[in-house]
Amino acid sequence: MRFETLSVFPQVFAPYLDESIMGRAQRKGILDFEAYDLRHWTHDRHNTVDDAPFGGGQGMLMKPAPIFEAVRDIASRGDAKPHVVFFSPCGKRYDESCAQRLATLDRVLLVCGRYEGMDERAYELADEVFSLGDYVLTGGELAALVVIDSVVRLLPGALGDEKSAEDESFSDGLLEYAQYTRPADFEGRRVPDVLLSGDHGAVDAWRRRSSIERTARWRPDLLDGATLTDEERAFAREATRREEGECDG
Incomplete structure (x- = not known):
């Protein structure tokens, strides 16, 4: 290009x-x-x-x-x-x-x-x-x-890992999930146990929920246009209500 x-x-x-x-x-x-x-x-x-x-x-x-x-x-x-x-x-x-x-x-x-x-x-x-x-x-x-x-960065070969751009924020209308690296425990702040479990299916599910929660917290305006199942949309509404409740409190 x-x-x-x-x-x-x-x-x-x-x-x-x-x-x-x-x-x-x-x-x-x-x-x-x-x-x-x-x-x-x-x-x-x-x-x-x-x-x-x-x-x-x-x-x-x-x-x-x-x-x-x-x-x-x-x-x-x-x-x-x-x-x-x-x-x-x-x-x-x-x-x-x-x-x-x-x-x-x-x-x-x-x-x-x-x-x-x-x-x-x-x-x-x-x-x-x-x-x-x-x-x-x-x-x-x-x-x-x-x-x-x-x-x-969207062009084939630019990032090296072809999957990198697919997982980024906004690729599916949501913000990217939370990410962590070593150490697993930093000043008492632990990495979620599921990320250390080795269970890839559980990790994928956690990342999807994390993506929805982070969008509800930081960019709730994106949720209306995001690609979500009925169950995920209900989860997004609940996450938004929680965020609004914390802000009011």
């Missing part, structure tokens, strides 16, 4: 993407990545990419001309047209289903804003606009890294 970014700070990507799982994915040919500098598509001596907004207001806006020229030029390269993604607080909330969908594509171009945002006309170029959440970042570079990381 090929990821490309368009940014005024293209140098920020390599320190993260060259390390750990992302770096290994590149070395194995699973991830092909290139960062483009938006200033390469400017034509004044100062390589200007921003200007004051019409009508007044705080800050500066990214000009449409360099973005249009850059996206059109980048899209013309190679055989496959890129799926163009912009970031904005107005965009669709990015979640695991978005990552799974992007993981099926061959080429994705992530366009990173800066300053007070972009000239509204630039969004005409976007196939999709994402928001990571209800907060504002100084630029889209961090958002782009989040998207790349969340997508690449």
Whole structure:
């Protein structure tokens, strides 16, 4: 899969993407990545990419001309047209289903804003606009890294263990179950006995219940959309009631 970014700070990507799982994915040919500098598509001596907004207001806006020229030029390269993604607080909330969908594509171009945002006309170029959440970042570079990381880890061979991504939080609409490692007893806090039993069926059942309980505690909003049996849904309702009772107490 090929990821490309368009940014005024293209140098920020390599320190993260060259390390750990992302770096290994590149070395194995699973991830092909290139960062483009938006200033390469400017034509004044100062390589200007921003200007004051019409009508007044705080800050500066990214000009449409360099973005249009850059996206059109980048899209013309190679055989496959890129799926163009912009970031904005107005965009669709990015979640695991978005990552799974992007993981099926061959080429994705992530366009990173800066300053007070972009000239509204630039969004005409976007196939999709994402928001990571209800907060504002100084630029889209961090958002782009989040998207790349969340997508690449879903690609076959990226994690090494093909089952790793299947057991993660949100893979079935629930948070991941609680996990423990050595020592079995840490300052009087014991690992649940079932995890030490060697009974894989019992461990799987405990993990499923743990996943439901943790979702009820931390993200009860996810339960309505989760894939649950009738028995599990009843267990989820009881777990939610317990959590609400503890909070009230």
